[in-house]
Amino acid sequence: GSGDCEPFLSFAPRSSWCCSVRAQETVQLGALGFTMRSIRGAARFGRALVAATSNSSASAVAETAVFPAALAAISRHGTAQSSCCPSLQAFGYGVLQGSSNYQTRSFMLSALSADTFDVKVPQMGESVSEGTIAAVLKKPGDAVKEDDVIAQIETDKVTVDVKYTGKAPGVVTQLMASSGEVVQVGKLVATVETGMATPTAAEVVPKAEAAPKAAAAPAAPAAPAPPKPQVSKPAAAPKPEEPAQPAAPGLPIPKPERRVKMSRLRMRVAERLKGAQNTYAMLTTFNEVDMSSLMEMRNAYKDVFLEKHGIKLGFMSAFIKAAAYALSEVPAVNAVIDGDEIVYRDYKDISIAVATPKGLVVPVLRNVDKLNFAGIEKSLADMGKKARDGTISIDDMAGGTFTISNGGVYGSMMSTPIINPPQSAILGMHAITQRAVVLPNGKIEARPMMYIALTYDHRLIDGREAVTFLKRIKETVEDPRRMLIDA
Secondary structure: OHHHHOOOOOOOOOOOOOOOOOOOOEEEEEOOEEEEOOHHHHHHHHHHHHHHOOOOOOHHHHHHHOOOOHHHHHHHHOOOOOOOOOOHHHHHHHHHOOOOOOOOOOOEEEEOOEEEEEEEOOOOOOOOOEEEEEEEOOOOOOEEOOOEEEEEEEOOOOEEEEEEOOOOOEEEEEEOOOOOOEEEOOOEEEEEEEEOOOOOHHHOOOHHHOOOOOOOOOOOOOOOOOOOOOOOOOOOOOOOOOOOOOOOOOOOOOOOOOOOOOOHHHHHHHHHHHHHHHHOOEEEEEEEEEOHHHHHHHHHHHHHHHHHHOOOOOOHHHHHHHHHHHHHHOHHHHEEEEOOEEEEOOOOOEEEOEEEOOEEEOOEEOOHHHOOHHHHHHHHHHHHHHHHHOOOOOHHHOOOOEEEEEHHHHOOOOOOOOOOOOOOEEEEEEEEEEEEEEOOOOOEEEEEEEEEEEEEEOOOOOHHHHHHHHHHHHHHHHOOOHHHHOO
């Protein structure tokens, strides 16, 4: 087919085939293969190659050859034998450098252009301008794609992922930040190179290896010269170990200990809690809840609830809903002191304390008074997963008006929780235990009981209001039907 592909490529019908590439044709070498700058020439080359390999058993070769990346694809994958050429593998390299059967001349290579993408520290929320690099997850040379995490930054409130946001995949070429370094918003963390990469030396056979004659077996390497005999010197006798010195009488034996730097989140939690203790006039009131009715309702409808909503029915949704009702009746608990004014919030955004390996976080459930049990349970599951995975954002934890902490999941029987600033009260839930209870009819029975505690700012909330609020939660949980009739 020399007439079909002239002047780009020609074949001579003889046993030792030759092919020639026009001197002005430029081939670009990239990660995806060799791209002919002349589309017309590439098409002609493809037709000639398909014709030359029509008897090959490798059906994928003909499909690959019609694309501009044919040479690289064949040189990497083509190994089928053909009657007209010894092997597609040799053919692919023969066109590039020359082999025992093929020759090349005037071949120019140029690398495809690559783009550089800068990965910077993202915005981390209001009033947060810096953080500490907690972990660097990529290193130079690692391949990345969109939304891959390069590093993690720990702030006073949350851990933020530094992600590669480019659309095209690339390779990390440089890191400008290290673990433990304090970085500001907008600082360059890494650079990623995208686009076609130049080939490695292993992908291209040196031209000097090509020869017009059949390839010969490589010569055996010369035998290494015998090493000179070395006169061994007698080894020096080891020094006897000195016996450990006994501790001086009367001095304590030092015990092992280790120091670990506090994380920014832990330092911030400590600062806020100590600030609350110094600022608020905190007082705690207690009550107990008979969980019999709520447990009976849960056991009766948990399967139907799970089948309909796809999530389990727990106890937290009942307490959150009961707190929303109580906040409506006692608005002072939902208020806060701001200077010489009292700010009454007419919305119910309840924070839920969640313990994570890195510290305590308090994601917020918005407008819980407008959510049903299913909506609350789904929101709890989503926030809990984000908190444990470290993907929770600062916006998820901002703006709460009241907090609920459930220490009962860890077996706590009773505690005095600390207010979460700038709120004015916090509800503490505890473990459910079987205790002897005197019923209204005088009988004594074992009932599942839970102690609940309300810590409040006594500067704003009086004792009467605090006790009324906690009693309202007790009554609602003990008789969930009250939430249906708003009584």
